Amino acid sequence: MRTFMRWFVVVVLVGHGLIHLLGAAKGFDWAEVEALTQPIEPALGLVWLTAAIVVVATGVLLAARNRRWWVAGTIGVLISQAAILTSWSDAKTGTLANLLLLAALGYTFVSHGPTSYRAEYQRLVQAALSEAQPRSDVVVTEADLAHLPELVAEHVRRSGAVGQPRVSSLRAKIHGRIRASATSRWMTYTGEQVNTYGPAPSRLFWMDATMFSLPVDVLHVLVGPTATMRVKLCSMLPMANAAGPEMDRAETVTLFNDLCILAPVALIDAPIVWQPLDDSHVRGVFTNGAQTVTADLTFRDGDLVDFISDDRMSTSQDGSTFTPQPWSTPVSDYRTFGTRRLATRGEGRWHPTAPRDQFVYFEYNLDTITYNPDAAAANTSGQVLRVRRPRLPK
Template sequence: MKYLLVALLVVHGLIHLLGFTKAFGLAQPSQLQAAISRPMGILWLGAALLLIVSAILVLLAVQWWWAPAAVGVVLSQVLIFTTWNDAKAGTIANAILLIPIVVAALGAAPWSFRSLYNQEVAVNLAAHSQPSKLLTAADTAHLPPVVQRYLAFVGAMGKPQVVNYRLRFSGALRNQPERAWMPMTAHQQSFVNPPARLFLVESSLFGIPFNAFHRYVGADATFRVRLASLLTMVDAYGAEMNKSETVTLLNDMFILAPATLIDQRIHWEELDPLTVRATWTNAGNTVAAVVSFADSGALVNFVSDDRFMTSDGKSYQQLRWSTPVEDWREFDGRKLPARGETIWTLPGGEFAYGRFELQAVEYNVTE
């Protein structure tokens, strides 16, 4: 869909150059029989540039591509009206372009999840302080040996303690085992003390954009999904969601911000030299996970029975949830898994519903 949109913007823009060439005598296109003055020719050129620039912005994934595109389409339609007999077919292209432009504009509206996510990030950044000391052996002395080895493996020792972390993912999602994967991008901003997690997913369903917003701030967690920033498809909240997102927070601590495992609220149980059970309480929710490691010190898998699956935000099913990871790389001076999956264990077997590839990470961001 992205490249079809780019192609339509470029072709429609290039066609508008015909009006400019005729106005300045550079060519006499047979498609335009009506006379075009030089001032009008400048407007034809302006419409062409607006549409072509919009196409470039779409390719660069610039969120506000729709703004110049909207101006270009309006200007294009005004020019078409002035040469209706010759250019009326361009109305079809403008009508087609108007659909993704309106959808993208709604995605940037103040009530959109993207806007709400940005507002929440700004509010929480203002309320959280920056780290004051480095992570030392004294901070990790109470941890099981395998977890200490893990912190050394990821390169957390001797670096600033983590107070927040920001990430960008690519990947794919599906909501049923038999469904096709839907490509997605995701943005996450998390905070350590007090814990908070903001997670925004951008994807599309049958070519129509949809956003999902996980918000866990204070004691309350919500999960909402909207189609085209207008139609709410899922609105999940309550005790099950609070507990589920507490599991997700603990999972993030292990996989995305291992330096935060020094949290004194985590109770540790060594199951064997390479496996621990971690139990953590936050905002009245106590959750546990079994975490396994490789001989190298790398984390292999995180498994919890305290998470709930929901497809509509109304009915919940408590199932085993696991997140195997692989392909360890360096991000912002620390080693993290570049790829991972999120898996439900259903009665009929495992159901991988999310595939994530880490694109960028920043620790202790300030803006």
């Protein structure tokens, strides 16, 4: 539930709950309540008091982002409406607040319940991490970099990989903004992804975005060679459903891109054929199942600064058509995450035929990254690495 809407519901619930105290006051003879003209017996006064406590508690739990707020909300709406029905002529307006609570409960179910994209993402993550082969007991050495082009080897070296465990999986959390075209409005988002590497790699990406103040759920799934991309508005209305060979190819490019940016150490074992081009460019040909994709990597002062591929076609808003266009992801602002050094900012750019038409459609900021997370533990298992922000001088 988005911040503005969440706080609106919180205010309504707390106010609605406190109003129930009027029924309790009349039922227990605490005070004269002229607004309630119908008699209220002490037993019904207890119902009004219980409703007040539970509805206010619901608002407090929702304000605190407690995941179990819906339990109190379900109980509260039932008790509250029962109390209202006993004094319908005086209290019927309170039904509107209960309808708002019901709507909030319904949204929570469709956005977090077992049929939601969020729940599907969590199930897929659990399965992917359970199957990932741990490599945390194998430490990277300089000898492991010998087969890589020097530009790639230096990128891996500068990432802090040497002397650290190899990576078989990762979980990253990001935030930023995204848009559908050069003239579309930007949507803010937070995202989480889990990648696994091995014979059948996977990339699972969950995005929680906002469009016109309405929530948008996005789920990218690549398991082995097969990929899908689905989008829902308000967790209910399908907006896009992309699948097929073009989507498989596009997500394979993204998997290659993630290797270079988020997990340089995994380039050591990745199925990539490298071709040095000049002093600052290397071409990589990456194979995943039936898909083989190519990208040109640009380096500056030992750091990767751009990734360009012609194999990641742009997708229409409904996911039904794909258009060939060069795609690039310039990255910058390298910072330290624990023992690792990674780019913390990046963009996704489309390059149509006319150079003046190229535009940025995706911006991201890397918040945390976890290497070799444990499937049996909670969401932030493994070694969580957070960016070290430089201290400003006093």
